[in-house]
Amino acid sequence: MKRKHRRLAFVVVGMVLLGAAAALVLSAFEENLVFFYSPSDLAAKEIPEGRRFRVGGLVEEGSVKRLADGLTVEFVVTDLVEAVPVSYRGPLPDLFREGQGVIAEGVLTAGGVFRADGVLAKHDENYMPPEVAEALKKSGKWKGAQ
Amino acid sequence: MSAFWCIVRRDLRLALRRGGDSVNVMVFFVIAITLFPFGVGPESNILARIAPGVIWVAALLAAMLSLDRLFRDDYDDGSLELLTLAPLALEFTVLAKCLAHWLTTGLLLAAASPLLALMMNMDADGFAALLAAMLLGTPVLSLVGAIGAALTVSLRRGGVLISLLVLPLFIPVLIFGVGAVAAAVYGLAARPHLMVLGAMLLAALPLCPWAAAAALRLSVE
């Protein structure tokens, strides 16, 4: 009997510890534990100059400009609330287009321009044939970007 | 519970008697870190950039190396099977051994880490976070590592196998440990990372001794 009670006490203590652990993790996730920052995060946080990080969002419609050297590209990354201008020199992934998800890696310069030295395309979870996409857009049921 | 402290005391005394042992872990830690300037080149900004990662990886490897001995000596000389017969529940025996292990390794690694960060040119803003993260993270390494040590104790070739088993489980500690330091260096909040490390510790405290004890029972069979 006594041993049984002791065992029960241990199980309870263990459960309490696990519960505390879960509570800690949950409250930690309210703050940011992210792979990349959104433009809103950048606006809210003081990110020091010269620090390398990643910024992710959608390429703003109509913002993509190719400079004369044919290699440098400038565009704006937006999360539809805030926006960050990005300049990048190098090859772009095939899926890079206006209105698509993108993650740029680099540093924020003094002028507020994000100078990227790597760009990854981030696509969303929608898959469909081109005709369907067209039809959706025509019928105005298009929910994704663009 | 006096049996618990009996084991802690014995393990601490053995560690002290053996003298160099925890010193050796420390020295491995220091040497592994000093290999990097040789390997990567002495450019201080690159070193500073990779410092938190290198320090944590070295701590992981040092902890892992010392783990092989956590139960092995007791297994080899037959003490372990007697410990499984003792009136103290094996889970607490494991906990006691982990505590002694942490006091003689993890604690020292944590204490030494700011110094090594200095050597690696790390930004001084990160020192406090590094120390805090190490203090929270190294006990997790001892506890999680105990599972791997218990699983491999009856195998002659445990030493390398243990790394295969526990290093993957160490990776979350590494990620959040480095995250805390990096955040502090860049002037962001280290707290969420430290909280996750704390949560890991709380979860490891009941779970790991339980799993390790099960593994030990199997090993002495």
Next chain:
Amino acid sequence: MSAFWCIVRRDLRLALRRGGDSVNVMVFFVIAITLFPFGVGPESNILARIAPGVIWVAALLAAMLSLDRLFRDDYDDGSLELLTLAPLALEFTVLAKCLAHWLTTGLLLAAASPLLALMMNMDADGFAALLAAMLLGTPVLSLVGAIGAALTVSLRRGGVLISLLVLPLFIPVLIFGVGAVAAAVYGLAARPHLMVLGAMLLAALPLCPWAAAAALRLSVE
């Protein structure tokens, strides 16, 4: 010399029989390297920059870990004292064991290194130099490590102590190994570095077995 091959054959057979053993060394190598992206962050240009250093440091650590077992099994079960009595000079016994050790660890590490370099984003120009440097450097690690293994074999806590003894001796291999790769990546000649590595190997071949044999005689006393 048939006694020499007798030992090589036995050690190879034991390594194969134990199955996973050399696989485990490989996996440690791979895991230790993959820890770095976690620790340093996933930026590919930083990773590429530190890749040769990280790969070499991981190879050093992997070789070191596997060294602990070079003589320990034989010591623990009493074979080692019988080997010192055997008609084959102990120096050749050591050489035979080093050869078997290299065939089951260093050779595999060398073979795997280009793949890991790829994972770490290293410039493809360095691959050939990396492979050549590994092929020349890893036997040196086995030979030099044998001295440390022999010195620590009679101590229970060899595992960590050995790192303290041999890692400093490994540093020259690290420097020239990384040097060869870095030179190739930057389009310079890797040959001078490789020649130094070759010279080390030639020097280690007579010296290390001799020192290790002396240490072993002392250990079995």
Next chain:
Amino acid sequence: MNDAPGNGLAAEGLACVRGGRTLFTGLDFAVPAGGALVLAGPNGSGKTSLLRIIAGLLEAAAGRLVWDGVGFDDDAEGYRARIAFVGHLDAVKPGLTVAENLAFWAGLYGGGRDVAAALESLGIGHLAGVPARFLSAGQRRRLALARIAALPAPLWLLDEPTVTLDEQSVRAVEALIAGHRAAGGAVVVATHAGIALPGAPTLRLGDAP
């Protein structure tokens, strides 16, 4: 022999399979309080395996153990805590002194009996302060045997206790066992020869394959 279920150790239908080979099946025996049992049999017949099964270190392929009327599986922890086991290995820490080695085990069992007296009873009292790494094979074995003298366990399981012991020490172990039995303890000893347990039945295990 008193083999009422409420008294001492009883085994029913024990079987042991090691490495796919059946060592023994249908083994029944009883060791009353104050009694002793000698396990005999050629090398590889399963003496060690049987002792480890009784100690709860190895799982029996079949059968059950009863101790003072309580089945092993019903209270494994309580059962284990009342066993003192000396196997082929000595469980001696080379880094601790002889007395420290013994005091640890006594402390683990909540104080145990008198450490110095236990050492004395095996004739190694004068070595109390010597680090155990300096002991010879037989001295180390005696230290391992002193452990059972220091623990308050009613059931002793001894695997070839007299290995490497000299004449005088063997007599000391015999005296120790006699005293333990006189105090109501039970003993199971695996041995090839050389130890006299008055009135103890012998269980011969089958010949090795």
Next chain:
Amino acid sequence: MNDAPGNGLAAEGLACVRGGRTLFTGLDFAVPAGGALVLAGPNGSGKTSLLRIIAGLLEAAAGRLVWDGVGFDDDAEGYRARIAFVGHLDAVKPGLTVAENLAFWAGLYGGGRDVAAALESLGIGHLAGVPARFLSAGQRRRLALARIAALPAPLWLLDEPTVTLDEQSVRAVEALIAGHRAAGGAVVVATHAGIALPGAPTLRLGDAP
């Protein structure tokens, strides 16, 4: 006994100091070809230490060893190669089969004698193909003893060879030693009891401190 310097093993004035304590001094003995010597004495008296000195594994504090007229220090390698030593440890690789274990040592000594016959002589011929990890304590000990039967060494040094052996195996070891002596070999055995070496003198080492 024939102790002419040109024949067999002779020791002059051997002394041994371990851990600062002198175990014995001024020890003289001789073992002629075909002869045997039994080392006796209580635990810790230095039997193992003496055997290891004879084997060249431990350095004597004083004195010298002569073998067939040649001093140990004059030809240490040649001396060592003619010794077969069985210590407290068995030198058995759990990963190899019984036959492979033995074949390795035979190969190391340039072929040695017949492996199968050596196993048979200790009654473990039927285990030849079994991985050594499955052996019991006594079976493993027999494999260790089979090694001396397979090596072409004239001097056997055996440290408590019969530990964990059953009756039948002890008889087998005795027969083995008799055969070796008949063929002109010499044997030194440290033992507490249990092994009969006809006509062998006993060297009693002093009582342990």
Next chain:
Amino acid sequence: MTTMHRFANPARFMRYSARILPWSGWSAAILIAVGLVWAVFFAPPDYQQGDSVRIMFVHVPSAWMALFVYTAMASASAVGLIWKHPLAHLAARSCAPIGACFTFVALATGSLWGKPMWGAWWVWDARLTSVLILFFLYLGYMALADAFDEPARGAKAAAILALVGFVNVPIIKFSVEWWNTLHQPSSIVKLGGPAIHVSMLVPLVIMALGFTAYFVTVLILRVRAEIVAAKLRVLQIAEVDRRAPAPADGAVSAD
């Protein structure tokens, strides 16, 4: 008694599995063949990704299977540890190499797909990283199970590892929601129904079913092989015993 229980079950398993085997084998072959042909020749290209989307039909099912097989392995391990069912241990052991293969295929096809889509073979985001850890866990499981001399002990030790490592599975599953990852969030199990058009969803499901049938087939084959190997071991040992010298005196044991 226990011996009975130990051998009765495998015998029954051998009988039943022999009946299932042709069904699962053929359905795996047919489903995968149909799925592949459909995926390569008849499924439409994606409006964004074009033809590279066809990698999905291998990547997604193998990624699912990587998780599913680990879950199956951990469940079997739990059954083996709790109810001491020897067959459960055998099943868990047999799962590991299959799961490792699926994980490897998911990693490889993911990398192949990542280059055209993301612009990188490999990034260290939470999804990819946790899958890599899964791969290491599979390898560790296999190494541990093989490291023991007695298969039964190896299975138990590895079972503990499998259960400890199970924490990783929910992390893989939810990593794309907990963290901002480069890897896309879930397309199929999501609020508001699958975000994959039926013309792609049908071949995807066919492939997934085919992979599952393949898993069942290989699992049965491996468990059967393990049972046969265990029997062979017993026979070998019996053969050694048979050649042993006759016992000197009567044995206690009698079957």
